[in-house]
Amino acid sequence: MTVEANERAGVESAVAGSTPARVLAARTRGLRKTYGRTVAVDRVDLDLPEGAVLGMLGPNGSGKTTTIRMLLGLTQPTAGEVELLGHALPGGAGHALPHVGALVEGPGFHPFLSGRENLRRVGAAEPLLATGSIRKAVDDALERVGLAAAAGRNYRGYSLGMKQRLGLAAALLVPRRLIVLDEPTNGLDPSGTREVRQVIADLHAAGATVLVSSHLLAEVEATCTHVAVLHQGTVVAQGELAELLQAGSPALQVSTEDISTALNALRAAKVSARAEGDGLRVELTGTTAPEVLRTLVQAGVAVQEARRHRAGLEELFARLTESEPAAIDAEEPR
Numbered sequence: 001m002t003v004e005a006n007e008r009a010g011v012e013s014a015v016a017g018s019t020p021a022r023v024l025a026a027r028t029r030g031l032r033k034t035y036g037r038t039v040a041v042d043r044v045d046l047d048l049p050e051g052a053v054l055g056m057l058g059p060n061g062s063g064k065t066t067t068i069r070m071l072l073g074l075t076q077p078t079a080g081e082v083e084l085l086g087h088a089l090p091g092g093a094g095h096a097l098p099h100v101g102a103l104v105e106g107p108g109f110h111p112f113l114s115g116r117e118n119l120r121r122v123g124a125a126e127p128l129l130a131t132g133s134i135r136k137a138v139d140d141a142l143e144r145v146g147l148a149a150a151a152g153r154n155y156r157g158y159s160l161g162m163k164q165r166l167g168l169a170a171a172l173l174v175p176r177r178l179i180v181l182d183e184p185t186n187g188l189d190p191s192g193t194r195e196v197r198q199v200i201a202d203l204h205a206a207g208a209t210v211l212v213s214s215h216l217l218a219e220v221e222a223t224c225t226h227v228a229v230l231h232q233g234t235v236v237a238q239g240e241l242a243e244l245l246q247a248g249s250p251a252l253q254v255s256t257e258d259i260s261t262a263l264n265a266l267r268a269a270k271v272s273a274r275a276e277g278d279g280l281r282v283e284l285t286g287t288t289a290p291e292v293l294r295t296l297v298q299a300g301v302a303v304q305e306a307r308r309h310r311a312g313l314e315e316l317f318a319r320l321t322e323s324e325p326a327a328i329d330a331e332e333p334r
């Protein structure tokens with residue numbers, strides 16, 4: 001479905017009083033890429049809702065960069081479909097790409113031009129930037145990524161972090177509907193990492209959609225509304241971050257002083273539990289929180305507090321990527 005059709009469907013179902021359809025900034029179906037006998041990406045169905053900040057996570061070699069390159073039309077898929085801002089690639093690239101800013105590996109900057117001169121060259125090739133606006137757009141972008149002071153120096157002498165900042169500035173040169181950042185904090189110091197986080201937050205607040213790949217789980221947890229986890233070339237989980245974290249941790253933490261009575265009662269009820277902290281951790285597989293509490297109360301256990309265990313992204317990521325791929329979805333397509 002195109003963005004326009006998506007929007008129409010959303011309006012229609014809202015009028016009808018049901019849940020509006022999601023508008024997707026990017027969508028892939030059955031995406032596959034092979035290099036000789038290496039399968040880099042396989043069966044990737046990615047949904048990037050408009051307005052989301054989606055963190056793409058995965059171990060080294062899991063297919064993040066390859067997926068991003070196919071999304072941007074930089075690499076031709078072996079099989080499958082890509083839709084960007086409602087336009088099918090490769091045919092619709094000319095319509096979609098002017099609205100997409102991207103920071104991907106190896107931006108083609110000229111080594112003997114300054115950062116500012118390089119950006120002006122990029123600006124001159126931007127269809128959405130009028131010639132008279134290039135200088136100001138370049139200076140604004142340099143300021144935004146903290147590179148104004150080094151803007152006159154040759155690109156060749158830039159550190160890795162400065163190169164990353166310049167790539168980010170190029171992505172931000174004109175207002176975009178979608179920004180795609182492949183490992184944007186690679187090579188950045190802590191202040192650079194904070195600045196990237198702020199840039200992403202500003203883009204999100206302005207209504208842009210952001211796709212960011214990262215190894216930094218804490219960073220993704222702090223900045224993203226959605227995540228997609230890749231493992232061995234396939235998506236093993238995707239959806240809203242909060243929903244995924246909840247779906248990935250069906251456990252209850254129970255505070256009680258009657259630990260042994262509680263464990264015995266739960267074992268008798270064939271519920272998996274173990275002592276943890278000042279109480280128990282009870283797995284909610286094959287049972288529910290009310291059932292667990294009923295079992296404990298019936299056994300005379302004094303329950304002081306019971307709360308759902310909230311898994312961090314790190315725990316979820318480890319569970320998903322340390323085993324064989326087993327797809328889970330946080331949310332059904334609406």
Ligand SMILES: Nc1ncnc2c1ncn2[C@@H]1O[C@H](COP(=O)(O)OP(=O)(O)OP(=O)(O)O)[C@@H](O)[C@H]1O
Pocket residue numbers: 035038039040041058059060061062063064065066067
């Ligand atoms: N141009 C290429 N030629 C051959 N193999 C490739 C090429 N590009 C990627 N691959 C392979 O495809 C797989 C996925 O690589 P990709 O770079 O997409 O992973 P990644 O998740 O981005 O990794 P990293 O986190 O290390 O950047 C790897 O096995 C990689 O070696």
